[in-house]
Amino acid sequence: MGVCGMLRVVQTGIGGLDVYDVQTCPVPKPAIGEILIRTEFAGINYLDVLMRRGEYTSTPKLPFTPGCGIVGTVVELGSSVNGQSGFAVGDRVVVLTQSGGYSQYVTADARAATHVPEGVPSDKAVCCVSSYVAAHQLLHRAARVHGGWRVLVHSAAGGVGTALTQLARIAGCAVYGTASAGKHDTVRGLGAVPIDYRSSDFVVEMSRNEPDGIDAVFDPIGGEHWLRSRRVVRRGGIVVGYGMRTIRTAARMLVASRGRRFSYYSMNTRNVLQNTEDLRLILNLCSENIIDPVIGPRLPLERVHDAHRLLTDGAITGKALLDCR
Ligand SMILES: NC(=O)c1ccc[n+]([C@@H]2O[C@H](COP(=O)([O-])OP(=O)(O)OC[C@H]3O[C@@H](n4cnc5c(N)ncnc54)[C@H](OP(=O)(O)O)[C@@H]3O)[C@@H](O)[C@H]2O)c1
Structure with a gap:
């Protein structure tokens, strides 16, 4: 691929903004059944705040990378992901995960990814995800x-x-x-x-x-x-x-x-079939201009602390995004 390093946010503890560390690390390899995605935008959700403060029961084990919805481009296919999976290098996809999104590259189970219809801008597509x-x-x-x-x-x-x-x-x-x-x-x-x-x-x-x-x-x-x-x-x-x-x-x-x-109601990120079905329906509404997601501030990945400060201050209208490009 020609890229060996990337930035990601790592939650190292429970508490305030200081538990977020922006780290450089190697680009991961997609495992069997996975795809590697170069992230364009990651959605910022209040759920991430709850996880940071230890107020969410299903918070992943520390340390972990937060972020549950991303949009980006497929750059590598793991073994067993072939033409029949419907994905190819260069495809634009959205993925709903429980964590891992605040990162320049993300590996995801190919079954959890959905193609973004042509004409839907990536920033709007990522709002559709979660x-x-x-x-x-x-x-x-x-x-x-x-x-x-x-x-x-x-x-x-x-x-x-x-x-x-x-x-x-x-x-x-x-x-x-x-x-x-x-x-x-x-x-x-x-x-x-x-x-x-x-x-x-x-x-x-x-x-x-x-x-x-x-x-x-x-x-x-x-x-x-x-x-x-x-x-x-x-x-x-x-x-x-x-x-x-x-x-x-x-x-x-x-x-x-x-x-x-x-x-x-609690969204079950493991219910991949249902979530994908609902996500396709929403993306189609977006592509037909029936819905128009309200996008809030877009801050670079490195400014994750500022983005979270805006969210917890109630200063955001619509959906805040991390720009991971
Ligand atoms: N159960 C699930 O599966 C699930 C899935 C997705 C989201 N959620 C939950 O849905 C909620 C909304 O998530 P979101 O990502 O869309 O966040 P959000 O609503 O964009 O959060 C920020 C906004 O909430 C309002 N707000 C109301 N009371 C607040 C308070 N006490 N402190 C701070 N802000 C307050 C503020 O707007 P005003 O200035 O108008 O008050 C603020 O701008 C979160 O609680 C999240 O955990 C749950």
């Missing part, structure tokens, strides 16, 4: 939304939140979205009614707008926040939790009472 697949599964596999439903999306200007809002509108739902005030134009632009959860109480705002309650709430905050979300849902409606950003107490029993349903 945020849109999660949003699609939250809407259609967890909540099973119908056209005409009224739904509330928390963190509506974030990576998953913008995806949820767009896909809920496409499914024919009326959407409310909580976000800080500076991000309301983005939320409105996606077709949702913004609610400033910082200067007002979303429960009060929602009961003013929808006194009979709504059909579903998508809540990544967790714990007691799920109980507050339940208060805006009608009898028979559903709260879908997915991520516990501030409060780690699982309150699912309490949420699923008084005639309201509760579902906790």
Whole structure:
């Protein structure tokens, strides 16, 4: 290949930004059944923050490279990956993994890779990998939304939140979205009614707008926040939790009472067939311009600390990316 070294981010401990180390290391060789990808962009997910802080139960063993969604070009095929696998050197692919993405080269199981349709820019494609697949599964596999439903999306200007809002509108739902005030134009632009959860109480705002309650709430905050979300849902409606950003107490029993349903969604990166099927559907929507991912800042791999600072300060609208080129 002619390339022997690469940069990657290594998480060396649990804690603050200092546990991220940008290291030089040899380019890995693809094992049997794997492909080697030269990364263009890696998505930055809040999940990476939770792993860094030790707040995610399935965090890989230390040290490891974080990052669960990448886009790039296939540069080498492992043995047993041949023409029949559908992949060739030069193909542009996206991959959903649990970790390993913050790196200039990534080896991945060929079965977990999906071709990027021509015409879909790489930065948009990488947004589809984790945020849109999660949003699609939250809407259609967890909540099973119908056209005409009224739904509330928390963190509506974030990576998953913008995806949820767009896909809920496409499914024919009326959407409310909580976000800080500076991000309301983005939320409105996606077709949702913004609610400033910082200067007002979303429960009060929602009961003013929808006194009979709504059909579903998508809540990544967790714990007691799920109980507050339940208060805006009608009898028979559903709260879908997915991520516990501030409060780690699982309150699912309490949420699923008084005639309201509760579902906790967690993406299973090992469910390759289902994820690939959903990812293809999302990439097709992107290639037909039915969805348009909102891209936040793109920072070079070496500036991973700055990128994470922006994310934890709540300063990002849409999806933040690491530029690994
Ligand atoms: N269960 C799963 O399989 C799964 C899959 C994907 C993501 N997730 C979860 O989904 C959530 C969203 O992930 P994401 O990557 O799309 O992140 P994100 O929403 O882009 O995260 C940043 C945004 O969240 C908002 N926010 C609300 N409360 C916050 C707080 N207490 N601290 C910091 N920011 C806060 C901020 O926007 P405002 O300024 O508008 O508040 C901020 O810009 C995360 O909790 C993640 O773990 C779960």
